[in-house]
Amino acid sequence: MIVRLRSVSKIFGSRIAVNALDLDVPPGLCFGILGPNGAGKTTTLRMVYGVTRPTAGSIEVFGLDLKKHLRAVRSRLGVTLQQNVFIEALTPIENLRVFGRYHLLREPELSRRIDEVIEFLELGSHANMPVRQLSGGFQRRLAIALSLMNRPELLIMDEPTTGLDPAVRLALWSRIRELRAHGATVLLTTHYMDEAQRLCDRVAIVSDGRVVDEGAPGDLIAAHLAPEAVEVDCTPEEESALLDGTIRAARRLRVGRRVTFYLSDAAPLVERVRAADHRRPLVVRPTNLEDVFLALTGTSLEAAA
Amino acid sequence: MSLSLPHALAVWRRDAAMYRRTWKLNILPNFFEPVFYLLSIGLGVGAYINEMGGTPYLVFLAPALVCVAAMNGASYEVTYNIYVRLTFEKAYDAMLTTPIEPDDVLAGEVLWAVTRALIYGGCFFIVVAAAGLAPLPGGLWILPLLPLTGLLFATIGLVFSLRIPNIDLFSFYYTLFLTPLFLFSDVFFPLRERLPAHWLWVAEVLPLLHPVRLARRAFQGEFSPVMLWDLTYILAVSAVLLLWARRDMDRRLTS
Numbered sequence: 381m382i383v384r385l386r387s388v389s390k391i392f393g394s395r396i397a398v399n400a401l402d403l404d405v406p407p408g409l410c411f412g413i414l415g416p417n418g419a420g421k422t423t424t425l426r427m428v429y430g431v432t433r434p435t436a437g438s439i440e441v442f443g444l445d446l447k448k449h450l451r452a453v454r455s456r457l458g459v460t461l462q463q464n465v466f467i468e469a470l471t472p473i474e475n476l477r478v479f480g481r482y483h484l485l486r487e488p489e490l491s492r493r494i495d496e497v498i499e500f501l502e503l504g505s506h507a508n509m510p511v512r513q514l515s516g517g518f519q520r521r522l523a524i525a526l527s528l529m530n531r532p533e534l535l536i537m538d539e540p541t542t543g544l545d546p547a548v549r550l551a552l553w554s555r556i557r558e559l560r561a562h563g564a565t566v567l568l569t570t571h572y573m574d575e576a577q578r579l580c581d582r583v584a585i586v587s588d589g590r591v592v593d594e595g596a597p598g599d600l601i602a603a604h605l606a607p608e609a610v611e612v613d614c615t616p617e618e619e620s621a622l623l624d625g626t627i628r629a630a631r632r633l634r635v636g637r638r639v640t641f642y643l644s645d646a647a648p649l650v651e652r653v654r655a656a657d658h659r660r661p662l663v664v665r666p667t668n669l670e671d672v673f674l675a676l677t678g679t680s681l682e683a684a685a
Numbered sequence: 686m687s688l689s690l691p692h693a694l695a696v697w698r699r700d701a702a703m704y705r706r707t708w709k710l711n712i713l714p715n716f717f718e719p720v721f722y723l724l725s726i727g728l729g730v731g732a733y734i735n736e737m738g739g740t741p742y743l744v745f746l747a748p749a750l751v752c753v754a755a756m757n758g759a760s761y762e763v764t765y766n767i768y769v770r771l772t773f774e775k776a777y778d779a780m781l782t783t784p785i786e787p788d789d790v791l792a793g794e795v796l797w798a799v800t801r802a803l804i805y806g807g808c809f810f811i812v813v814a815a816a817g818l819a820p821l822p823g824g825l826w827i828l829p830l831l832p833l834t835g836l837l838f839a840t841i842g843l844v845f846s847l848r849i850p851n852i853d854l855f856s857f858y859y860t861l862f863l864t865p866l867f868l869f870s871d872v873f874f875p876l877r878e879r880l881p882a883h884w885l886w887v888a889e890v891l892p893l894l895h896p897v898r899l900a901r902r903a904f905q906g907e908f909s910p911v912m913l914w915d916l917t918y919i920l921a922v923s924a925v926l927l928l929w930a931r932r933d934m935d936r937r938l939t940s
């Protein structure tokens with residue numbers, strides 16, 4: 381295992397941020413930690429790279445006891461922080477140079493690595509202007525470039541694509557896949573379920589500092605919900621009329637007027653909805669990780685009647 | 686916890702890289718402040734003073750102002766700059782994703798504050814020497830004093846900066862601590878000659894007094910046993926505060 385957490389807890393004052401968490405990240409995978417705001421994702425990552433000290437439990441990274449080998453472990457991993465940290469008055473190249481020195485890189489190797497990460501993240505066109513003039517997308521790319529300066533075996537990314545436009549996200553996903561293809565292990569957090577589903581080999585869903593479930597995205601979906609989802613706008617009375625006792629939805633999720641039914645076969649329900657009112661808005665789609673996430677982290681999901 | 690000098694130097698180089706970009710903005714106010722005092726008090730007020738401490742007033746004032754320049758250089762660094770790095774820029778969060786540890790951060794920052802003390806004090810010494818106010822080469826003994834002054838005020842400022850809850854409190858540090866120090870630490874007049882005997886110990890508590898006294902002796906080319914006490918004060922107070930700052934730094938960076 382690249383990362384191994386055993387009953388790790390972190391308590392801030394009276395607040396339990398991480399609660400007896402177990403986590404195993406195997407080598408060469410992209411591993412996602414998903415969870416609502418405040419679930420303890422950032423705290424968990426900080427404990428993995430050793431800045432936050434756990435209140436209890438043991439952490440091994442690269443098979444090394446983190447407490448005893450902190451510097452050695454950190455020299456082999458890279459971290460993209462949730463919030464970018466730059467010297468805003470300096471250019472990307474100057475920022476990379478300063479950061480490379482934190483890893484004790486020296487010329488000519490330092491310049492070689494800078495060229496390498498600038499090319500990899502396509503920062504060349506903006507490499508010589510002050511960072512504060514860069515767009516959010518370029519800033520995020522620079523943040524990732526910084527975390528690659530030491531050619532890490534483990535890349536830890538805290539919400540790498542939050543706030544980015546779809547094109548930049550696609551570009552970053554392909555970079556992350558490329559890193560994994562070259563043997564790096566990636567441990568990331570995200571609030572985008574589509575990102576987790578398309579990028580991660582395994583995900584752990586955490587809530588209140590605990591792992592609620594863990595597995596490959598496809599397996600998690602299959603384990604928790606029926607494969608087809610039907611979304612309809614209707615009141616609770618209309619809903620029971622629609623189902624009419626003959627259609628058995630495995631589960632359903634209501635948020636305001638919108639209800640999502642999870643079914644092994646959507647066709648009968650779709651027919652019934654169309655028959656009742658052919659203009660009623662209706663979405664039929666495969667069940668996805670977002671549905672599982674909502675089911676597991678508790679947004680009033682109930683079993684259908 | 687452990688200290689690695691190469692990593693501390695990497696922290697130092699970050700500050701130096703940033704400083705190279707902004708030094709013109711920084712150096713002007715810091716550096717000119719003692720120049721103005723030298724002109725106004727030294728030449729202006731000094732014209733009405735025959736001598737002080739057995740020397741012409743300008744000669745009395747000049748070495749003390751070199752220490753003040755060093756004090757200012759270190760103080761700006763460990764107050765506003767450190768606070769901004771800690772709370773707004775989050776620079777240390779980034780450092781701590783690399784093999785750098787809190788002890789390296791502390792050492793690098795102290796080293797940088799000492800460097801700035803050396804830059805400001807050194808520039809001011811050149812002004813003083815160019816004006817013919819420094820006896821040469823004997824007056825050069827003031828130079829090793831600059832990093833010591835820097836160290837002392839770096840550790841004092843750090844302990845303050847690491848403990849305050851918001852940036853506005855620095856105005857207290859400047860107006861209620863550094864300014865009175867500047868006014869009463871033997872810079873403008875010999876404090877001991879104005880204090881009643883049973884208050885003399887108060888003078889010895891003031892941190893700036895010790896570098897100033899040493900600087901004046903260096904310019905006079907005299908050595909006396911009290912200088913050992915001054916040196917001991919500077920080193921001992923710095924060491925104690927450094928240990929204190931170390932605990933606070935670790936607490937702030939690794940919660």
Ligand SMILES: Nc1ncnc2c1ncn2[C@@H]1O[C@H](COP(=O)(O)OP(=O)(O)OP(=O)(O)O)[C@@H](O)[C@H]1O
Pocket residue numbers: 392395396397415416417418419420421422423424462940
């Ligand atoms: N230094 C700290 N001091 C006190 N409480 C903290 C500290 N850091 C985190 N917490 C608390 O611990 C809990 C978990 O925070 P954490 O940042 O790990 O959540 P997260 O899953 O990363 O959330 P988000 O998705 O919003 O980034 C939160 O309740 C937070 O308020």
Ligand SMILES: [Mg+2]
Pocket residue numbers: 421422423462538
């Ligand atoms: Mg977070």
